[in-house]
Amino acid sequence: MGTARSHASWLTRVSPFAASLRGYDRRRLKKDVVGALTVTALHIPEGMAYAQLAGMPPQAALYSTPAALALYALFGSSRQLIIAVSASVSVLSAATVGAMAQQGTPRFMALTAALALMAGAVATLAGVLKLGRVAQFFSSSVLSGFVFGLALIIAIKQVPKLLGIEGAKGGFFERLGYLLTHLGQTHALTLAVGAASIAALLLLGRVSRRIPAALAVLVLGIAVSSLLHLDAKGVAIVGHIPAGLVPPQLPEVELGDLAKLLPGACGIALVAFAEAIGPARMFAAKHGYEVDPNRELVGLGAANLGGGLFRGFSMGCSLSKSAANDQAGSTTQVSSLVTAGLTLLVALFLTGLFRTLPEATLGAIVVVAILGMMDVKELVRLARLRRADFLGAAVALVGVLAFDVLPGLLIAVGLSLFLTVYRASRPRLSELGRVPGTLDLAATHREASAITLPGLEVFRPEEGLFFANATSLRDEVLKRVGDAKVPVREVLLDLELTDDLDVPGADMLAGLHEDLSNRGITLSLARVHAPAQRLLERTGVLAKMGRQNVYPHVREGVEAWMARHESQAWQEWRLIQDGLYLVRSRVDEAGALLHGEERHRQEDLLIRLDEADTRMRELLRNLPHPPADDDSRGPVH
Template identity: 90%
Template structure:
């Protein structure tokens, strides 16, 4: 018992640790082959990160070396607490720009206060993201339509790419949003530096060629080393080719920024924006990588991982962290399989910060731009957009709106528009009245939607409706109008409407008010409203709102069949369809009695045979009755079961 208890306790601790740190679960079956791939991924990401991090630090309004202060902690913390195995959470252009805009309204760029507020902003953004993850608000990802997200990710990739084009052409001065940069590039093509263009074009060609030759070759790393070697040997900088240049080295100890509570309150809106942008940037690529490699990502764990990364960046006097599409794509292309790649990248970044920054001095910026452009090609999924356009225009329209919004209004407004489009599509789809009328399948007591089962039989005077989604504010009015329209257009007078509310788990006030109004509208027409399959929480809410008292508890049934039986018991019409239902019920009862008879003996056997004779007699008389009753020509009595 003691050993079993110890094993159970150990298993519980392991399970808890795996939930806290998905990284531990990813290490199952880890071997040297996977380690080699992760090391290659780490080398590639490190090579991309150093110069790019310096540039993004300047976007955030900080000195270049700030990237070396903050990213090692961010990389390590996300690796431990995030759930994606290929995603790289480090510097992000969109987060950096948003950080500069938020802090720039409170302090002069370059001042010590600006640096302190930038670090504080990262800490607040991290706290917001962690809190959202702990409260399990990752469900907000449900409102990010995958179609809309594909357009959003495509737009982000284009923004990153357009920022690299001047590096490939040797053009300087491009600023602003996507279209401003594009216009500047098109109007300044005459200023293209031929040698820089040659370096960029040859780098792209080498990357694509190596990628086709073998995926085992770390193409980005090989081209990066080759670019540095050629630049050093030929002194390309002296010939007008821009190079990365000097990168300051050094580290700072962790410390809390010296800001007041009032400053934190002022930073809160921008921090929420950074948390949202970082999450939106991360969740799409994270899901893409997870689907590609066959594992699951947890949106709540992603929020916690992103929050931890920003906390790490802020405490080391850095700036806000987010998802790097280019480095994530490069990491995946290099074959990385686990978060070990991020941990090794963090260690390598520390080493570079202390000892190796001089190695990147001669790296042509055109080669760096080529690596980034080729790395993000996978994010520009043209096939996905074409597929959406071919299969469903509404999904393609959502993706196109998100893509154009990101390009036209920048990342944060584009994100808000993308979320708004997703929510609009969700509410619009829910607001359309999707409601089925139920009828009985001949020969059974089962109910089916009449538009799916053409032979389904309805009872005259009774209409059974089932909303195909939960009843709530967005569709309440539409469903009410649909019910009244079908009642008005019915061929025979309607005496009762039975609503199947099985799909309504959480009724809201507008939904309850709609049921009360529907009851009154039907009552004025002499029609009874009845409800079936009402879940307990919904029933309690109907009672609290007074709707149950209006409808009448006697008109609420546990099953739709119970409502149908009650209808037949309280009405004397006994139309042909009702007799058919009774006869099919008798047949099913006879089948059950006949099956049970195989195990009976003696007196019980005689009773069973007597019951079968009586059921046969009732069936014969019912056949005679059905022959004398008028019935629809489409429903031939010969289709009912015989014995």
């Protein structure tokens, strides 16, 4: 029994698909099959179109996606996500391999398959090393600009198919310039086919989302082309597509080629993961299960390994097909497995049906599919809410258009990392004060009524203390101390947000201690986590500062300050009064549970507390310049 359970547990860890099958029944199977039919209807036309985006023949999608769909279903953790062809990943693949070989050549195809294998290996390794958390360091604002620019590059490559003219090589602006200067060569009938296909796709999409618009337009395009013999009238068609499957094999490439492909493979793994993790989490939240970012990396890696082994191209997340799969009611990865089987049937027996498909129709399918990537509303929202986020998106967008896909990706990634480090390095230092009527502390810039104690500055680094912000935080503390209206005698640092202090951070505390000591100011620490305290001990910082100046809570540090320094500042006496008030309230609340002698002792304690409060009020009235509201709370009894 125990062995069976251990095997089941091991299988669940290796393949989340096994866990999703618990309680599986005919009702769920029916929904998964409906989802698979919907996805297949979308996948066939888009797969053929995206294969051409990757510089591969249309049949490459039919060869490689069954393995990708099946492997992701087994090793990925999302139950609704469809990992197959992706416009952004296809363009990245073409950009990477295009710099090394001519499209249409055997070398180009071999390098494309090798790139898919390398992207799969990179993603799988990242998942095994549990690097899924890296995704949180990439700004979604920057990535939205990158995706927008990528969509424009995809669109500019499809426009020649819609116009019936030869496309130019080069970057976005070279292609755009070529199109503008060669509009006179537009083939009217091809333009009509492309425009009609776009109009039909948009119209069907508005009429009903349940209608597979891409499949309907594909069938219509094939029918019209066959009836009117459009190829004889100058309209380019797909032509012959070989039926059958190719056996799995490793592409024949040299070691030097793999080194050149590595940056592109890392970029594809990153883009595919960034594209997939958001929808995966959304579907998981909707259906009440968890997705593991590291399992997603392994699933994406397995899908790309499968695509590369079958002489295909790199795979990624299909947002449109994932959404359609979810809307069809799919509940498990069985939908992906059935889609893989249906795609195999098409590859074996139905490729001849696509011979007369107009290239303009394929181009139209791609253009309409990527319209969702051009999120103008998101850019407008960023511009309205925060200029820095909009500028980050704009830089990434322009970077893609000006420097092409791979350099643009590096710009987007570099910009995200720069923004992360820049924000973390800023000296976000909050001054803490006491909320009137309580013993609670709050940041003075958030709580305007918070009261500070003259001579004592309580600060909290809001980003934690580490190497990137250590120097700026020290400078900010010294600046605040120098700008204080009342001479500072002690600085109390709240390190609650510093979970794991590094050596530069500890060195900074040592230097700050010396700087403040030279000014006659004591440095104290509060809420120091165990790992940080151990490092402070090993580096000798704790011995320099004195263990007596490290407190478990900020309140203890404030109390110790008051015990060491005699003062007649009303803020300190008011703190004591509020403390008395809170103690009396707790004693009074406990009275309902006391009887006999205990009740008498409680009443005596209340009387003494009231007397202490009365003396405190008299003292506050005699202090110089008392605040106008120092009696606003009224008597405590």
